[in-house]
Amino acid sequence: MKRNSLLKITVVVLCLIFTSIFCFCQDNNYKYSLWKTKSFFRGFNIIVTQNLTQKDFDDLKLLGATIAHLNIYGFLDTVAPYSYIQKHIDDIERLIGFCRNANLYYTFTVRQGPGRRDVYWEGEKVVSKSTIWNNKEEQQLYAGMIKEIVEHYKNDSLFVGISPILEPNPLFDTLYFTPEMLKQMLIDKGIDVSGLYKIIIDSIRQIDEQIPILVQNVAYSCPEFFKIMEPIDDNYIVYEFHNYRPSEYVNETTPNKRTYPGKYISINNLSIEFYDSSFFENNIFKYIKEFANRTQAPIFLGEFGLLTEQIGGIQFINDISNICLQNGWHFAYWIWRSGGGWDFEKMDVGYIEKIKEIFAKWTNIINPSGKKFDFTLNPTIIFDQYSTIQITGQPSSIALIYNINGEILAKIPFDDNTFILYNTQNLPSGLYFVVILSDKFAFTSYFYKI
Known part of the structure; x- marks a missing residue:
């Protein structure tokens, strides 16, 4: 009797999932649909100058990441005559x-191009200041370069977005205390970052109407400055912000010198405040939440991390990550295998274990029993050339694979394992359901093969 009830629940769950996924499949922009799926993308930043190998990327995928946020240099030089740089390509x-x-x-986040110097080296005064903000010729050249990058990679099913300008920072060396002050100073200087984005986006849309475009805000895309952010008039925008708050804690060079939760300066309040999960949720990220509600666009926390391990650092990473998950935001840590600062694998083992745990938290699981159950399905969208999914669950249960007609295609016991692999190579394109079943519970998810 109990078994029959569970099966009835499973059928209902399948119907509910089919209804929601049917809408998902109707959107012919499947790349943007992934961004509309809450917290689907979670991963790490990687800089093009890092000396990484295939194993580093394989290990990132095995950790549970679904995205690599690639920091690249544009095809063209920063200064006249703006020549192609083959090494960058x-x-x-x-x-x-x-x-x-x-x-x-x-995804790509572009660090430099015509008139735009690398934001890090610019801040360190290793290179001269960017001139793109007021230079119309460089703006057109930069937009053309971004267009060329997109045109070159747009047909790659794994390429899911581009952030054209990393951390726009006009007037970075000018003193301002509030977002409103910066906004007025930009107007006074004739700097129109929104206008620059329009030039770039219009250029991209000439050759690709659907590629998701990740838009960052002024002032290094800090969360507080979304108070003055103007929405972009485009159907496939993702808004990206970065969080290095509190700066004294995040950028501390001496390990285990600072404590979280703790008291630090608040740029938003211009006072010393107690930083904890609640303060981030209701103060630092307040304007991100308001902007998300206003635009209904996906949100991506594109950079956050710790320079060195600190007291309470694991809780800090957990708090920020959970805020992202609770709000359906996508996120990427800074940075994968740097070999020095910001490298979680160089810290206490608890850091990378916490990230592995966070990567495994999926919200597309319907749990009719109410029982806590760790069940993940990776990936949830399968392309022809990639044929294997990993289903993580519990021992002594069984995975049932159904097609859209409700026919059972496979029964795979977990036995004593915590995960199983299922090869989808011979499956036709379409929607499929995965049901994890035992005598006491039933759990349902899905995958879609392109």
């Missing part, structure tokens, strides 16, 4: 090859 191809071999989605 070759470096991008190398990273993309690693992503393809690992079956890992990737």
Whole structure:
């Protein structure tokens, strides 16, 4: 009797999932549909200058990441005559090859191009200041370069978005205390970042109407400055912000010197405040939440992390990550295998274990029993060239694979294992359901094969 009731629940769950996924499948922009799926993308930043290998990308995928946020240099030089730089092109191809071999989605965030210097080296005064903000010729050249990058990679099913300008920072060396002050100063200087984005987006849309475009805000895309952010008039925008708050804690060079939760300066309040999960949720990220409600667009926390391990650091990472999950935001840590600072694998083992745990938290699971159950399905969208999914569950249960007609295609026991692999190579395109079943519970998810 109990078994029959569970099966009835499972049928109802399947119907509910089919209804929601049917809408998902009707959107012919499947790349943007992934961004509309809450917290689907979670991964790490990777800089093109890192000396990484295929194994590093394979390990990132095995950790549970669904995306590599690739920091690249544009095809063209920053200064006249704005020549092509073949090394930059070759470096991008190398990273993309690693992503393809690992079956890992990737996005680009462009660090430099005509008139735009790398934001880090600009801040360190290693290079001269960017001139793109007021230079119309460089704006057109930069937009053309972004267009060329998108045109070159748009047909790659793993390429799911581009952030054209990393951390726009006009007037970064000018003193301002509030977002409103910066907004007025930009107007006074004739700097129109929204206008620059329009030039770039219009250029992209000439050759690709659907690629998701990740838009960052002024002031290094800090969360507080979304108070002055103007929405972009485009159907496939993702808004990206970065969080390095509190700066004294996150950027501390001496390990285990600072404590979280703890008291630090608040740029938003211009006072010393107690930083904890609640303060992040209701103060630091307040304007991100308001902007998300206003635009109904996906949100991506594109950078956050710790320079060195600190007291309460694991809780800090957990708090920020959970806020993302609770709000349906996508996120990427800074940075994968840097070999020095910001490298979680160089810290206490608890850091990378916490990230592995966070990557395994999926919200597309319907649990009719109310019992806590760790069940993940990775990936949830399968392309022809990538044929294996990993189903993580519990021993002594069984995975049932159904097609859209309700026919059982496979019964796979977990036995004593915590995960099983299922090869989808011979399946036709379409929607499939995975049901995990035992005598006491039933859990349902799905995957879609392109």
